[in-house]
Each structure stands twice: as C-alpha cells, then as structure tokens.
Amino acid sequence: MKKGLLLMxxxxxxxxxGCKTQDVESSDSAEAKTIAAPTSELSTKGDSDVSMDxxxxxxxxxxxxxxxxxxxxxxxxxxYLKDNSELTITIEGHTDNRGTSEYNLALGQRxxxxxxxxxxxxxVANDRIKTTSYGREKPVDTDKNESAYSRNxxxxxxxxxK
Amino acid sequence: MKKIFLFxxxxxxxxxxxxxxxxxxxxxxxxxxxxxxxxxHFIPTNKNENTLKFAGILRGIIENDLILSRYxxxxxxxxxxxxxxxxxxxxxxxxxxxxxxxxxxxxxxxALLTGTVANNGDNLVLEVKMIDIVTGETIWNHKYKxxxxxxxxxxHEASDEIIKRFTGEIGIxxxxxxxxxxxxxxxxxxxxxxxxxxxxxxxxxxxINILPKWSTNGDQIIYTGYLRNNPDLFVLNxxxxxxxxxxxxxxxxxxGTFAPDGKKILLTLSREKQPNLYLINTSGExxxxxTVGPCIDTSPSFAPNGQEIVFISxxxxxxxxxxxxxxxxxxxxxxxxxxxxxxxxxxxxxxxxFTMRQARGSYDLYVYDLSTARxxxxxxxxxxxxxxxxxxxxxxVVFYSNRSGKGEIYIMAIDGSGxxxxxxxxxxSYTPSWSxxx
Numbered sequence: 001m002k003k004g005l006l007l008m009x010x011x012x013x014x015x016x017x018g019c020k021t022q023d024v025e026s027s028d029s030a031e032a033k034t035i036a037a038p039t040s041e042l043s044t045k046g047d048s049d050v051s052m053d054x055x056x057x058x059x060x061x062x063x064x065x066x067x068x069x070x071x072x073x074x075x076x077x078x079x080y081l082k083d084n085s086e087l088t089i090t091i092e093g094h095t096d097n098r099g100t101s102e103y104n105l106a107l108g109q110r111x112x113x114x115x116x117x118x119x120x121x122x123x124v125a126n127d128r129i130k131t132t133s134y135g136r137e138k139p140v141d142t143d144k145n146e147s148a149y150s151r152n153x154x155x156x157x158x159x160x161x162k
Numbered sequence: 163m164k165k166i167f168l169f170x171x172x173x174x175x176x177x178x179x180x181x182x183x184x185x186x187x188x189x190x191x192x193x194x195x196x197x198x199x200x201x202x203h204f205i206p207t208n209k210n211e212n213t214l215k216f217a218g219i220l221r222g223i224i225e226n227d228l229i230l231s232r233y234x235x236x237x238x239x240x241x242x243x244x245x246x247x248x249x250x251x252x253x254x255x256x257x258x259x260x261x262x263x264x265x266x267x268x269x270x271x272x273a274l275l276t277g278t279v280a281n282n283g284d285n286l287v288l289e290v291k292m293i294d295i296v297t298g299e300t301i302w303n304h305k306y307k308x309x310x311x312x313x314x315x316x317x318h319e320a321s322d323e324i325i326k327r328f329t330g331e332i333g334i335x336x337x338x339x340x341x342x343x344x345x346x347x348x349x350x351x352x353x354x355x356x357x358x359x360x361x362x363x364x365x366x367x368x369x370i371n372i373l374p375k376w377s378t379n380g381d382q383i384i385y386t387g388y389l390r391n392n393p394d395l396f397v398l399n400x401x402x403x404x405x406x407x408x409x410x411x412x413x414x415x416x417x418g419t420f421a422p423d424g425k426k427i428l429l430t431l432s433r434e435k436q437p438n439l440y441l442i443n444t445s446g447e448x449x450x451x452x453t454v455g456p457c458i459d460t461s462p463s464f465a466p467n468g469q470e471i472v473f474i475s476x477x478x479x480x481x482x483x484x485x486x487x488x489x490x491x492x493x494x495x496x497x498x499x500x501x502x503x504x505x506x507x508x509x510x511x512x513x514x515x516f517t518m519r520q521a522r523g524s525y526d527l528y529v530y531d532l533s534t535a536r537x538x539x540x541x542x543x544x545x546x547x548x549x550x551x552x553x554x555x556x557x558x559v560v561f562y563s564n565r566s567g568k569g570e571i572y573i574m575a576i577d578g579s580g581x582x583x584x585x586x587x588x589x590x591s592y593t594p595s596w597s598x599x600x
Binding site (some may be wrong): 161 | 349370372373386388391392393412413414416417430432434436437459460461475476481501503504517519525548549592593
C-alpha cells in the first residue's frame with residue numbers, strides 16, 4: 001500500500017526546479033489549458049462513495065451541537081449500522097464558507113466527533129467509526145446565501161472505502 | 163615638498179580601500195524618505211539581437227524590483243534631455259560624463275545605476291555600476307552571470323544587492339509565493355515569483371491541497387492534502403522534487419508550520435480527541451503535546467527566536483489570539499474581541515499580523531505591536547482579507563482577499579499602503595505563504 005502511494009506521488013508531482021526559468025506566458029499548452037479550464041465547484045466530486053444508506057445531518061452557524069432533527073436522523077443511521085455490523089464508516093464534518101480555513105477545519109472535526117459520540121452512545125462500536133474534516137473546502141452549494149450556508153454546515157456518514 | 167607628496171599619497175591610498183571593499187552603504191530609512199536614483203538604459207556589448215533584447219528585459223526587471231521595494235523613486239528622463247541617454251551610449255569622454263551627471267543632479271538624483279549586458283547564446287552577463295552623482299566615483303560594481311534562461315533570477319540577484327548597498331537590509335526580489343488555486347475544479351498548489359512571474363502549478367492530485375507553508379531555508383513546503391481522503395500533512399522537497407507524508411493520524415493534521423531551526427513542526431492534530439497543538443519532528447514523530455483541553459487550538463506561528471508561539475484558541479467560546487512559551491507555559495491572551503485567525507509572527511519579532519472579524523463585519527487584517535500592545539487595522543471595506551504571511555524583510559505581507567469579487571492573492575506594505583495583485587489567474591486563489599530569499 002505504501003509503495004503504491006509513493007508511486008502515485010512520483011507520478012503526479014510536477015517538478016519545480018525549472019520554475020525560475022519560465023514565464024507564465026511561455027507555459028506549455030497543456031498546463032495553460034488546465035489553468036484556463038472553466039471553474040465548476042469541487043462539491044462531492046473526486047470522492048468514490050456517496051452513500052445512499054446514510055442521511056446527512058446539519059448544524060447551526062459556528063455550532064457543533066446536535067439539533068433534535070439531527071438526533072432523529074442519526075438514530076436511523078445508527079439502526080442501519082447495527083443491522084449491518086460488517087460496515088465501517090467515516091464521518092466527514094463540513095462547514096459553510098464563512099470563517100477562516102484553519103478554524104473551519106477544526107470546527108468540521110468537532111462536528112464529526114459529535115456525531116461519532118452519539119453513534120457510540122446508541123451502541124455502535126467505537127472502532128467501526130472514523131472521523132475526518134473538510135472544513136469549508138468541500139461545499140455542496142457554492143451560493144452565497146443562508147440556504148446554501150445551512151446546507152454546507154453538515155456531517156456526512158459514509159461507508160469507509162476500506 | 164617630497165614629504166607633502168608622500169603624505170598625500172598615504173591619504174589617497176587610505177581612502178581608496180573604502181570603495182575597493184564595497185563597504186559603502188547609502189543610508190535611507192525603511193519607512194521614511196525614498197532615494198531618488200536614475201537607472202540608465204543598459205548598454206549591450208554587441209549588436210546581437212538577443213543581447214539588445216536582454217539589455218531591455220534585465221533593466222525592466224530591476225526597475226520593477228526597485229519600485230516594488232518602495233525604497234526608491236526612479237527618476238525618469240524627459241523629452242528635453244533625451245541627450246542624457248545618448249551620452250551614456252556615446253564614447254565615454256570625460257566631459258560628456260560630467261554633463262550627464264550634472265543633468266541627473268539637477269533632477270535631484272543622488273545615485274546613478276548603469277549596466278552593460280553581454281550575451282552569447284546560453285550565457286548572460288550583466289555588469290552593474292552604482293555611481294555617486296556628485297563625485298562621479300563608482301561606489302560599487304558587480305558582474306552577474308547566469309544561463310539566459312535564468313535571466314529573471316539574475317536580474318533579481320542584482321536588485322537584491324543594489325538594495326543591500328543602499329539600505330543595509332536584505333532585498334526580497336529572489337523570494338517566491340506559494341498558494342492554493344481551484345481553477346482545475348480541485349485545489350492545487352501553485353508557485354510564483356514575488357513579482358508574479360514564473361507562475362507554475364506544483365501539484366496535480368485532483369484533490370484538495372491547502373495551507374502551504376515554507377520551510378525556514380526555503381527548500382521545502384509543508385501543506386495539508388486529502389490524497390488519502392483525510393487532512394494529512396505532506397512535505398514537498400523542492401530541491402529533490404520529492405514528496406512524502408509527514409503526519410497521517412485519522413482526523414486533523416493541519417496548519418503545520420516549521421520551527422525556525424527547520425527541525426521541528428508545530429501543527430494541530432485531533433487524534434480522535436479535541437484539536438490540540440503538537441510538536442513533531444520532520445519524520446512525524448510526536449515530540450510533545452503543546453496544548454491540552456477540550457477546545458480548538460490551531461494556526462500556530464513561531465517567534466523568530468523559536469521560544470514562543472502565537473496561536474488561536476476558542477477556549478473562552480470564540481477564536482482569540484494567544485502567545486505562549488513553546489514548553490506550554492506563560493499563556494497570554496492578545497485579543498479581547500472578534501473572531502481571529504491566521505496569526506503570523508514578523509521576522510523581526512516585533513509584530514504579529516492576523517485576520518479578525520467583528521460582529522457582522524468582514525475579515526480584515528490587523529497588526530499587533532508587541533512592545534506597545536497596540537492593534538492597527540490594515541484593511542477596511544475591501545471584502546474579506548485572510549491568511550497574511552510576511553515577506554522575508556518584514557516590510558510586506560501577502561494575503562488573500564475577495565475585494566475584486568473573487569478570491570485572489572495580494573501584497574501590501576505593512577503600513578497598509580501600496581496594495582498590488584500578485585498574479586492574474588482563473589479561479590479562486592487563497593492561503594498564500596511567502597518564502598525566504600532563495
């Protein structure tokens with residue numbers, strides 16, 4: 001596994017040493033094309049499994065407390081987890097795009113950990129659950145309004161890929 | 163009579179070494195008056211088309227460096243005295259030279275920079291002279307050689323030495339800025355020279371890479387990347403063109419920053435607990451947990467002495483700035499309101515720049531002066547302004563702002579003046595970090 005990763009790194013890494021010598025205008029065309037590619041947001045692309053089995057819960061601004069709605073949703077998720085005891089999951093915490101990158105990474109982690117804590121309370125084994133955070137880096141809605149913000153403040157429960 | 167002659171001889175030879183040793187600094191203050199200087203057209207040593215081209219390009223790069231340094235006014239020729247430039251090209255008759263100096267002197271110029279450029283295909287040589295306008299003496303001269311491909315670096319090297327000669331301070335023309343851009347739909351690292359040239363993409367992961375930070379000597383960049391779908395801490399070794407994972411605990415491995423000795427990294431790990439600060443070595447082994455407690459502690463930055471850190475904590479409900487000793491003792495709160503983040507300790511150790519949002523406001527940049535405990539606001543009504551980091555000379559900051567309607571990277575002087583956009587690039591750019599002089 002480690003070797004595979006290392007190979008990937010070598011494969012994808014663009015060597016920098018030449019950077020003193022090349023102006024942006026003279027960048028090779030492939031690079032220029034990529035830079036000019038139309039912007040569509042990252043959203044959920046680039047990730048393998050968007051699970052239909054689990055429901056996402058949402059949070060109030062700058063909060064990681066579980067709302068009554070969230071508690072109900074998580075109970076359903078936990079029931080599914082107990083019915084499918086072979087499943088391991090990763091909880092991804094997310095924030096809206098207000099606030100700074102650094103703080104939001106921590107806030108997202110706190111949200112994911114709150115969800116995990118509740119799953120464990122409901123009887124899901126601790127070692128079946130991982131948590132992680134994307135902070136504000138992976139919004140589902142890039143609009144700048146309250147409805148987009150509230151959709152982005154979320155914790156997603158996903159089957160672990162492995 | 164002989165004795166007098168001998169005496170004169172001794173005087174002359176005791177003065178000469180001052181110039182010979184290149185030890186003369188023309189003094190100008192960092193924030194005060196600028197020096198009025200002239201930068202003549204560089205003279206090509208042959209009629210070769212490339213030599214001609216490089217003479218123009220090199221002078222242009224150096225002129226821009228000197229202007230960006232904000233130490234100088236570059237006094238320009240006017241149509242009436244087009245003769246000045248002609249004279250510099252014409253034969254160096256002493257009379258013409260004196261007339262030229264006088265003409266610059268009338269414009270208030272205190273020093274004249276001249277250059278000659280030689281180019282034979284792959285190799286480029288630039289000789290720069292700094293001439294005292296009153297005496298006509300060459301105060302300093304130096305030859306710079308490099309591959310023609312590296313002509314921007316060659317010019318920056320000359321600029322940095324000119325600035326050193328004038329101010330005694332380091333020039334920053336050979337520094338670079340790394341930042342994140344999302345124009346590929348993903349979030350990749352990009353690098354550009356401090357003047358916006360030589361823009362290159364560093365990563366091609368089709369993932370999220372954020373919060374890059376330079377190592378102390380500029381040969382490495384650490385950042386948080388989601389290659390494994392978790393925010394792990396990576397290091398790019400720029401000289402070996404190699405990258406590896408430093409820290410990959412489940413959960414946060416974020417806001418990593420190098421200690422000034424380059425051997426330790428301070429970062430936030432969550433490790434299935436609360437996000438706290440940890441000191442690790444460059445192999446990722448935990449040396450010490452630096453903060454403890456059920457709150458968010460993140461965004462650390464070292465004081466240049468390596469003994470103290472500034473970081474943010476929401477231990478009293480909202481993110482505020484704190485300083486503490488690296489051993490965890492002597493915690494002091496710096497701010498009393500707003501939501502703060504991204505503190506960066508200045509290279510001189512006297513200031514901390516950070517971003518703060520007051521209720522219902524946007525994020526603005528502020529500077530905290532450590533000796534007076536006074537906070538000065540640097541931006542106002544210009545959208546959100548975040549992630550400031552210092553130039554190596556501590557006179558500028560690079561930061562993110564969405565003042566234009568989209569997120570871009572800007573540079574400004576630390577008094578809040580002279581803001582310029584780093585580079586025009588599609589997509590949103592953010593979380594910049596300024597390298598040391600490379």
